[in-house]
Amino acid sequence: MGSGREMVHGNRRTALFLVVCVAARAASAIQDGLLPNGNFEEAPNKSKLNGTKVMGRYAIPHWEISGFVEYIGSGQKQGDMLLPVPEGAYALRLGNEASIQQKLSVTEGMHYSITFSAARTCAQAEELNVTVAPESDVLPIQTVYTSSGWDSYSWAFKATSSVVSLIVHNPGVTEDAACGPLIDLLAIKTLQPPQRTKNNLLKNGDFEEGPYIFPNTSCGVLVPPMDEDDYSPLSPWMILSSTKSVKYVDAAHYAVPHYSRAVELVSGMETALVQDVSTVPGRPYRLEFSAGDAGNGCVGSMSVQAYAARASVKVPYQSQGKGGYKRGVLDFTAIANQTRVVFVSMAYTMKPDGTLCGPIIDDASLVAVQNHAARRFLL
Known part of the structure; x- marks a missing residue:
C-alpha cells in the first residue's frame, strides 16, 4: 500500500514537473x-x-x-x-x-x-x-x-x-x-507612458520614447498608419495616412537635432504626425519645433507645415543631406478644449538610390503664453 501511494505521489510530482516545464517553454x-x-x-x-x-x-x-x-x-x-x-x-x-x-x-x-x-x-x-x-x-x-x-x-x-x-x-x-x-x-x-511637464503641454515632444531600434541596422523604424483608437508605438503621437508611414530614427545613424531620437517625414503630404492636446478656448499658445534634414543624403528643397487651431506655419529648409535644422514657431489662440497639433511634409523627396526621404522633426514644445506676453501677442 505504501509503495502504491508513493508511486501515485511520484507520478503526480512528475506530472506537475512536466506541466511546469511546458509552461516555462510556452512563454x-x-x-x-x-x-x-x-x-x-x-x-x-x-x-x-x-x-x-x-x-x-x-x-x-x-x-x-x-x-x-x-x-x-x-x-x-x-x-x-x-x-x-x-x-x-x-x-x-x-x-x-x-x-x-x-x-x-x-x-x-x-x-x-x-x-x-x-x-x-x-x-x-x-x-x-x-x-x-x-x-x-x-x-x-x-x-x-x-x-x-x-x-x-x-x-x-x-x-x-x-x-x-x-x-x-x-x-x-x-x-x-x-x-x-x-x-x-x-x-x-x-x-513607458510619456508624461506632460510644466514646460511642455505636448507629451513625448522630443520623441525619446518609442519603438525598439535595432542597434546594427541603419534604416530606422517605420511607424505605420493607425486607427485613432490604437495605442501608438510613438505614443501619444499618431500617424494618419492610408498606407504610408513615418520613420523613427536614432542619433547613432542620423543627424538628430535634440537628444537621441527624432522622426523623419518620409511620405510627403500623404502622412500627418499628430497629437491632441488639452487647451483652454480663447487662450494664446506657442508651438515651437525643429525641422531639418537627417544627414542621410536626402538633398533638396524641404518644407514642414505645422497646424494648430486655425493657424499654420510653413518652415522651408534647403537640405544638403549632411544634417542641420532650423526652429519653427507657430502662435495661435485655442478655439476648443482640445487642439490637434499637426506636422506634414509639403514635398516629396528622394535620395539618389530612389528611396523616399524627407525632413526631420524633433524637440517640439507647446506652452500657454503668459498674461503679459499674451497682451503683446493680441495687439
Whole structure:
C-alpha cells in the first residue's frame, strides 16, 4: 500500500514537473530586445524541411507556425530575384494565410511595442496582420523605404493578461504562396507612458520614447498608419495616412537635432504626425519645433507645415543631406478644449538610390503664453 501511494505521489510530482516545464517553454520572459530566436538563426532540424518548406507546427525553435512557411537562406534566388536576409543567414517567408506565433510573459496593463523587419517579394500590395489579442492591425508593406528592400516596422499593444501570444499573419493577396513577404528580426520593448511637464503641454515632444531600434541596422523604424483608437508605438503621437508611414530614427545613424531620437517625414503630404492636446478656448499658445534634414543624403528643397487651431506655419529648409535644422514657431489662440497639433511634409523627396526621404522633426514644445506676453501677442 505504501509503495502504491508513493508511486501515485511520484507520478503526480512528475506530472506537475512536466506541466511546469511546458509552461516555462510556452512563454518567454520579457526583455527589451530580440525575441527568443527572433532572427531565426536557430534552424529547424533538417528532417523538418522539405526543400525550403518547414514541416511541422513546432519545427522552428521558440515559434509555432501555421500554413505554408519557408526557411530562406541568405542569397537564395527565386527565378532571377535574389532573396536577401537583413542580418545573419536566415529569414522566413510567409505564404498565403501562413502565420508564426510566440507566447510572451508580460506585465498585465503595460504597453509594449514590437519591431520586426519585412520585405515584399513578387506581390505588389503585400501586408502583414499583427495580433496580440484583443488588438490586431494590418500593416501595409508595399512601399519600400530602403535600397535593400528590407524595412523595419513597429506596432504597439496593451497587455491584457500576463501571458500573450504574438501572431504575425500573411492575409494573402496573391494566389502564388511563394510570393509572400519575408520576415526577420522580431524584437520587443516595454513602453513607458510619456508624461506632460510644466514646460511642455505636448507629451513625448522630443520623441525619446518609442519603438525598439535595432542597434546594427541603419534604416530606422517605420511607424505605420493607425486607427485613432490604437495605442501608438510613438505614443501619444499618431500617424494618419492610408498606407504610408513615418520613420523613427536614432542619433547613432542620423543627424538628430535634440537628444537621441527624432522622426523623419518620409511620405510627403500623404502622412500627418499628430497629437491632441488639452487647451483652454480663447487662450494664446506657442508651438515651437525643429525641422531639418537627417544627414542621410536626402538633398533638396524641404518644407514642414505645422497646424494648430486655425493657424499654420510653413518652415522651408534647403537640405544638403549632411544634417542641420532650423526652429519653427507657430502662435495661435485655442478655439476648443482640445487642439490637434499637426506636422506634414509639403514635398516629396528622394535620395539618389530612389528611396523616399524627407525632413526631420524633433524637440517640439507647446506652452500657454503668459498674461503679459499674451497682451503683446493680441495687439
